[in-house]
Amino acid sequence: MPLLELREITKVFPGVLANDRVSMRLERGEIVALLGENGAGKSTLMNVVYGLLTADGGEVLVDDAPVKIKSPRHAIDLGIGMVHQHFMLVEPLTVTENIVLGREPGRLGVIDFATARERVREISERYGLRVDPDAKIIDLSVGMQQRVEILKALYQGARVLILDEPTAVLTPQEVTELFTVVRSLVDEGLSAVFITHKLEEVVAIADRILVMRDGKVVGETTPAATDEIGLARMMVGRDVVLRIEKGASKRGATVLEVEDIHVDDDRGLEAVKGISFSVSGGEILAIAGVDGNGQRELVESIVGLRRPKGGRIELKGNDITHANARASIEAGVSHIPEDRHRRGLVLEFDIAENIILGDHRTPPVARNGIMHPKAITEVARKRIADYDIRTPSERVDAENLSGGNQQKVVVAREIGRNPELLVAAQPTRGLDVGAIEFVHRQIIRERDAGKAVLLVSLELEEVLSLADRILVIYEGRIVKEFAVADADAETLGYYMTGGGGSKIDKDAIPGTPETPATGGDE
Amino acid sequence: MLADIITPDLFASALRMATPLALAAIGGTICERSGVVNIALEGIMLCGAFAGVAVTLAVGNAWLGVLAAVLAGVVIAAIHAFTSINLRSDQVVSGTAINILALGLTGFLMEILYGHPGTTEAVTTIKPIFRFASERGGGGFVAEVWHWVNTILFSHTPIVYMAIIIAIAMQWAMYNTRWGLHLRALGEHPRAVDTVGVSVLKGRWIAVLISGALAGLAGANLTLEQVGSFTENMTNGRGFIALAANIFGRWTPVGSYGASLLFGFADALQIKLQIFRGEINIPPQFFLMLPYILTVIVLAGVVGRSVGPAAVGKPYEKG
Ligand SMILES: Nc1ncnc2c1ncn2[C@@H]1O[C@H](COP(=O)(O)OP(=O)(O)OP(=O)(O)O)[C@@H](O)[C@H]1O
Ligand SMILES: [Mg+2]
Numbered sequence: 001m002p003l004l005e006l007r008e009i010t011k012v013f014p015g016v017l018a019n020d021r022v023s024m025r026l027e028r029g030e031i032v033a034l035l036g037e038n039g040a041g042k043s044t045l046m047n048v049v050y051g052l053l054t055a056d057g058g059e060v061l062v063d064d065a066p067v068k069i070k071s072p073r074h075a076i077d078l079g080i081g082m083v084h085q086h087f088m089l090v091e092p093l094t095v096t097e098n099i100v101l102g103r104e105p106g107r108l109g110v111i112d113f114a115t116a117r118e119r120v121r122e123i124s125e126r127y128g129l130r131v132d133p134d135a136k137i138i139d140l141s142v143g144m145q146q147r148v149e150i151l152k153a154l155y156q157g158a159r160v161l162i163l164d165e166p167t168a169v170l171t172p173q174e175v176t177e178l179f180t181v182v183r184s185l186v187d188e189g190l191s192a193v194f195i196t197h198k199l200e201e202v203v204a205i206a207d208r209i210l211v212m213r214d215g216k217v218v219g220e221t222t223p224a225a226t227d228e229i230g231l232a233r234m235m236v237g238r239d240v241v242l243r244i245e246k247g248a249s250k251r252g253a254t255v256l257e258v259e260d261i262h263v264d265d266d267r268g269l270e271a272v273k274g275i276s277f278s279v280s281g282g283e284i285l286a287i288a289g290v291d292g293n294g295q296r297e298l299v300e301s302i303v304g305l306r307r308p309k310g311g312r313i314e315l316k317g318n319d320i321t322h323a324n325a326r327a328s329i330e331a332g333v334s335h336i337p338e339d340r341h342r343r344g345l346v347l348e349f350d351i352a353e354n355i356i357l358g359d360h361r362t363p364p365v366a367r368n369g370i371m372h373p374k375a376i377t378e379v380a381r382k383r384i385a386d387y388d389i390r391t392p393s394e395r396v397d398a399e400n401l402s403g404g405n406q407q408k409v410v411v412a413r414e415i416g417r418n419p420e421l422l423v424a425a426q427p428t429r430g431l432d433v434g435a436i437e438f439v440h441r442q443i444i445r446e447r448d449a450g451k452a453v454l455l456v457s458l459e460l461e462e463v464l465s466l467a468d469r470i471l472v473i474y475e476g477r478i479v480k481e482f483a484v485a486d487a488d489a490e491t492l493g494y495y496m497t498g499g500g501g502s503k504i505d506k507d508a509i510p511g512t513p514e515t516p517a518t519g520g521d522e
Numbered sequence: 523m524l525a526d527i528i529t530p531d532l533f534a535s536a537l538r539m540a541t542p543l544a545l546a547a548i549g550g551t552i553c554e555r556s557g558v559v560n561i562a563l564e565g566i567m568l569c570g571a572f573a574g575v576a577v578t579l580a581v582g583n584a585w586l587g588v589l590a591a592v593l594a595g596v597v598i599a600a601i602h603a604f605t606s607i608n609l610r611s612d613q614v615v616s617g618t619a620i621n622i623l624a625l626g627l628t629g630f631l632m633e634i635l636y637g638h639p640g641t642t643e644a645v646t647t648i649k650p651i652f653r654f655a656s657e658r659g660g661g662g663f664v665a666e667v668w669h670w671v672n673t674i675l676f677s678h679t680p681i682v683y684m685a686i687i688i689a690i691a692m693q694w695a696m697y698n699t700r701w702g703l704h705l706r707a708l709g710e711h712p713r714a715v716d717t718v719g720v721s722v723l724k725g726r727w728i729a730v731l732i733s734g735a736l737a738g739l740a741g742a743n744l745t746l747e748q749v750g751s752f753t754e755n756m757t758n759g760r761g762f763i764a765l766a767a768n769i770f771g772r773w774t775p776v777g778s779y780g781a782s783l784l785f786g787f788a789d790a791l792q793i794k795l796q797i798f799r800g801e802i803n804i805p806p807q808f809f810l811m812l813p814y815i816l817t818v819i820v821l822a823g824v825v826g827r828s829v830g831p832a833a834v835g836k837p838y839e840k841g
Contacts, residue, residue, distance in 0.1 A: 052717065073719020088714035090707040091832070097703055102718030109699045156718070 001064055003028050003191050004049070004080070004160050009058035011044050013400070015392030018044040020215040021058065026160060026191050031182065033202040034195045035235055036212035037432045038404025039390035042195045043085055045212075046162045050082045051075040073102075081153025085164040085195075085403050085430075086341060087145055091138040095131055096120050099152045123154050127188075129181060141292065143174035150181065161185065161192045165403065167201055168430045171291055171458055172493075179205055197404070197432045199228040199242075211235055236434040243461070244437065246444045249468040252281030253316075255452035256302070256421050261311030261321075263297040271297040273476035274311070279421070284443065284453040286467030288460065290496050294476035295456045296338065299425050302454070303335040304328030305343075315421060329358050332420030336410055336427045338456070344410040347399035351391060352380035354398045355413045379416075387412035388438065403430045408439075415442050422446055425456040440466060460489045474498050527798065530658075530673035532790050537678065538748065540779070540786025541685045542567065542757075545740035546764035547771065547778035548685075548692055549733030555696070555773055556729030557709040559835045561617030562602045563737045564761025565624030570595045570741025572628040575752040576635060578645045587645070588681070588742040595738020596731050598624065603730035607723060610837030621761075629754050641753040648747050651683065652676040679747040681739060685779070688736070692775035705729060709831030712838040722838045737761065759814070766817040772828045781820075788813045 004026040011019040018041045026032055034042045047053040049060060051069040059066050062078045069075050075082075089098050096117050105119065106112040120133045129147045137145060146166060153161055163182070167175045182192055182205065196202060202209055203223045211219040211234045219234045232240040256279040263272035271294040279285045289295055300306035302313060304325040313321045315331050323331060337343035345354050356376050359365050364375040380394040389408045391401060398406060407430050415422065424443060428436045443466060447453050457463050463470060470487050472480040472495040480495040493499075546563045553560040573594035578587030598620060605616040632639055656672040657665070696702035704725050707715045712722045740760075745752050763785055770784070771777025792809040799806050 050717075071719060072717045076719055082717070084717070088711065088717045090711045090714050092710060093703075093707060097707075098714075101703065101707055101715070102720045104700050104703060106700065109701060111698060111700055111703060113698075152718075 001028075002026060002061075003063065005061040005064070006045070006049065007059040007061070009045060009048055009055050009060070011041070011048055011053060012056050013044075015396075017215050019048070019055070022212070022215070022217055023058075024210055024217065026193060028191055029186050029189055030207045031186055031192045031194055031205055033206035033209045034193055034212065035197075035199075035202055035209060035231060037235055037390075038408070038430075038435055039402040040212040040235075040432075041215040042212055043164055043402060046082065046164055046193065046195065049075065050080060050162060076102075076156045076158075079157055079159035080162065081156055081158025081160065082162040083146065083149040083153060083164065083166055085168070087149055089137045089145055089148060092136060094133070095135050095137065095140075095148050095151075096133040098137060098148055099133075099155050101152075103156060119155065120151065123151055127151075127154065127181065127184060142169045143171065143177070146170070146174075146178070147181075154185075159190055161190055162195075163192060164195045165197070165430060166194070167196055167198060168403075172460070173290075175201070197430065197436075199231045199433065202231060203228060213237065232433045235432065238434075240433050241437055242433065243465045244440045244444065246466075247448070249284070249447065250282045250450075252283075252450050254278045255281050255316055256454065257312075257314040258302065259312040259314070261298075261301060261308045261313060263294070263301045263306060263308045265294075265297050271476050272301070272308070275473075275476070275478055276311075277471055277478065279452040279454055281420075281450045281452050282447055284447050284455055284466050284468050286455040286457060286463040286470045287473050288457065288463045288470055288492050288496060289473035291458055293473050293496075295425070295473055298473070299335070299338075299423055299454075299456055303333055303423050305335075329417070334414040334417050334419035334422050336414045336422070336424040338425035338429070340406050340410050340429075345398045345406060348397060350395045350397050351384065351389070351401070351409055352376050352394040354409050355380045355383050355394070355416075357413060359413075359417055383412040383416050386416070388435070404432055404435060407431055408435060411439055411442070415446060419446075419451065421452045421454065423454045423456075426458065427455070428459070428462060436462075460492055463492070464489065472496055527791075527794050530670045532794055533674045533787075534677050535790035535793065536783060536787040537674065538682060538786070539789040540782040541682045542740035542743045542748075542760055543764050543767055543785050544685045544689060544779045544782035545681075545743065546737045546761055547767035547782050548689055548775045549736030549740075550765050550768040551771065551773050551775055551778050552692065552696075552705065552729050552736075553733035554768065554834050555705050555709045555831055556726045557712055557831060557833045557836065557838065558603070558606055558726055558730055559613040559617065560599075560602065560730065560733050561614055561765070562598070562620035562624075562761075563617075563733070563764050564757055564759065565617075565621035566595045566598045566602075566734050566737035567741040567744070567761050567764075568624045568628055568755070568757045569598050570738030571745040571756060572631065572741070572752050573738070574742040575642050575645055575745045576631070578746060579643060584645065584648045584746050587746050588648075588739070591742035591746070592735045592738040595734040595736070595741065597734070599730050599734020599737070602734075603727050606837065607726045607730070610839065613835050613837075625755060628752075632752075632754065639754060642751045644751045645746065647750045648679050648681070650677055650679050679743075681743040681747055684739070685743075689775045689779035696775065701728075709834050712833055716838075716840065722840075726838070737764075740764075763813060763817050766820050769828060769830070770820045773830060785813050785816060788816050 002025040006022060006024045008021040008023055009019050010021055022045055036042050048055045051071045051074050060069055099120050100116045104111045105115040117133045124131055129151055131144055131147050166178060186192060194205060206223055209221050210217055258275060258277050260274050260276050261272060262270060262274055265271035275298060287295060297306060301308040304323045304327060318331060320328060320331050356365050356379055360371060365371060365379060384394055387408045389405050411427060428439050443453055455466055467484050470482040470484060471478045546567055550560055550563055570591035574587040574591035577590035578584045602616055602620055605611045606613040629639060636642060654672050654676055656669040658669050704720050708725045716722050767781035767785055768778050770781035792812045795809045796806055
């Protein structure tokens with residue numbers, strides 16, 4: 001008897017058939033992976049199950065009984081919990097407050113915080129999800145925040161756990177931990193729906209795989225019956241190159257020169273402790289590192305969003321150390337920010353407006369300080385077509401796009417501006433395999449056109465397949481430099497986690513593995 | 523001269539002046555914590571002030587006047603709640619409209635009820651609760667201390683004490699009750715609140731109505747405890763100063779009260795200094811500016827930037 005069953009669910013948005021008679025089953029103790037392109041309708045389907053959206057047709061059955069799930073509250077009461085693609089945590093509140101929100105223990109409206117904390121500790125110990133119940137969400141790493149989301153669902157009594165792209169923002173170690181957690185939950189009798197774009201994860205964790213395209217289920221399979229390449233083909237409907245071949249880099253003149261910069265983080269602590277490097281035209285330089293080792297501050301200081309407190313940044317010989325974002329754009333720097341919601345988009349603006357942000361002062365979009373709607377529409381339509389952004393029109397608000405399509409809007413804008421230097425932080429976060437291939441090709445095309453690219457990524461795969469040169473950042477310092485031919489995931493991982501010590505340069509220590517035996521040559 | 527300025531009076535007056543500000547500021551705090559900006563505090567306070575006097579004049583009981591002021595506040599706030607929560611219109615525009623409406627409405631009602639603009643007849647004000655005897659000078663140290671304590675703490679009318687109690691009670695409620703937790707979450711991340719099955723609509727409505735009740739009570743304090751009559755536009759920007767006090771108080775009830783005390787003190791000092799203007803030789807307008815200058819300084823973030831609720835001012839639309 002299935003725990004959860006969907007029959008012919010249909011959901012229509014203005015101009016989009018997001019779910020077209022989708023059916024699926026979830027048995028007790030089973031992990032079903034939901035796979036599909038950006039905009040295929042995965043999040044929509046799960047939001048229907050969680051009561052956030054009302055289906056236009058079809059039926060949901062829980063324990064074989066048909067139910068009309070009208071609100072998240074109702075879904076929770078039925079034992080359905082969801083960890084959203086974009087977290088639903090209240091940042092200034094504590095872990096405990098977030099977990100018990102809506103179901104606080106206590107009497108007469110007064111919350112019994114001692115009991116609340118006790119229960120949180122209980123669940124967190126039972127499932128091995130260690131977290132400080134009194135920490136504020138804002139102080140937690142993304143991986144920790146996700147634990148809180150899972151704990152929240154468990155506290156609410158979830159029997160079905162829906163995870164919408166849970167690994168998009170996690171480091172490889174955190175992904176491994178998450179998998180352990182999900183497996184132990186399933187051993188306890190829970191079931192899970194797992195949405196992800198990472199095919200190797202699907203193969204690793206799923207019992208059954210459901211593939212969606214254009215709102216429909218186009219196939220069902222098991223990890224045993226397929227592999228990553230087969231899955232990619234099912235998803236996109238064509239063969240996908242998972243790792244792009246690129247020619248040798250033709251290095252030109254130096255474009256970006258960073259000299260001994262020091263940058264503070266939001267709390268005033270030094271996050272970048274004296275970093276120097278340069279990027280040449282026709283070169284992709286990647287910065288690899290575990291999240292929180294100063295990458296964010298480094299990137300922000302280069303693109304004019306944060307003021308370095310020491311050092312010098314030059315773009316083609318011009319000092320841009322103290323340039324603000326506008327000056328930085330005008331100097332020819334484009335920036336794909338790591339967090340599309342916080343930095344990349346104005347969610348309340350439509351796609352056309354978002355896709356020309358930053359170009360809104362210059363022709364053809366604007367002349368003499370006046371914006372030209374026609375030109376905006378034209379530019380927008382062109383970029384939407386070029387970057388295959390799935391939307392019924394350029395007038396759709398950015399917040400109504402699927403996560404991956406939001407990312408494509410940002411990428412289209414930043415590369416479309418034709419910059420001298422492209423700073424790309426997590427450029428493919430949340431993208432499907434087809435879109436990743438596409439963005440990777442764009443980045444390589446920029447390089448081949450003689451532009452400089454600075455790539456910051458937590459994905460070692462991405463770093464290894466795109467970069468010409470790799471710097472490893474650890475605790476605010478560059479601890480190692482590799483030519484890509486000399487690097488592999490294992491060695492990178494070793495330096496990223498401080499294996500080389502924090503103050504070490506490649507020349508400083510004799511005997512560190514200079515060229516690992518395994519080799520990462522293409 | 524300093525001894526003539528720094529008197530127990532000055533501090534008692536500061537407490538009195540702070541009361542309407544504090545009540546409105548706490549209202550503003552609760553409203554903004556739920557995610558709704560309430561610029562209408564000024565207008566709501568004015569309507570409360572008017573309703574209080576009108577009902578007291580009609581029925582002869584100042585406490586019924588207070589009740590009327592609170593109800594008037596709730597009703598006006600309901601307009602703001604409806605436009606900004608249900609209609610999802612711009613909250614600043616809605617609040618501004620209400621402020622203009624309040625000015626016009628109270629002026630209009632003056633004409634209708636009393637046949638003239640300007641100021642109403644006087645009502646008997648609500649008297650201080652305690653009446654302990656104390657005298658300044660001559661009685662030795664103990665008598666002097668008692669005089670200070672008595673004047674500063676025990677010379678006040680009921681709503682002054684109510685404001686203190688409300689500040690403490692709201693602070694406690696905000697951090698210890700379900701209502702408070704939901705309130706704090708609402709203004710930060712309404713969707714998160716929605717997804718755990720707590721109604722955003724209801725939570726925000728309640729918060730806006732509470733802010734209306736408190737601003738109405740602030741109006742009652744102005745007319746029924748302090749002035750004794752209603753004059754057109756008598757709130758004179760207090761609603762806006764209250765908003766500043768809310769920010770200075772970092773969106774907490776007790777903080778709002780404390781900030782209001784500072785503004786109240788500036789006001790009391792200003793009045794006191796007026797008396798000595800012959801000796802000090804500074805134009806009186808300068809003193810009048812004091813509370814407003816303080817407001818500007820606070821809002822300009824000179825005293826440290828404080829960060830408000832993340833989702834404040836944004837209408838919530840269900841996914
Ligand atoms: N609130 C909304 N209003 C209008 N259209 C919407 C809304 N939400 C989603 N859509 C549209 O429905 C389609 C499916 O979106 P959905 O978010 O389910 O995709 P997804 O499979 O989760 O994609 P991704 O992998 O990029 O997250 C998209 O075309 C999207 O633009
Ligand atoms: Mg999605």
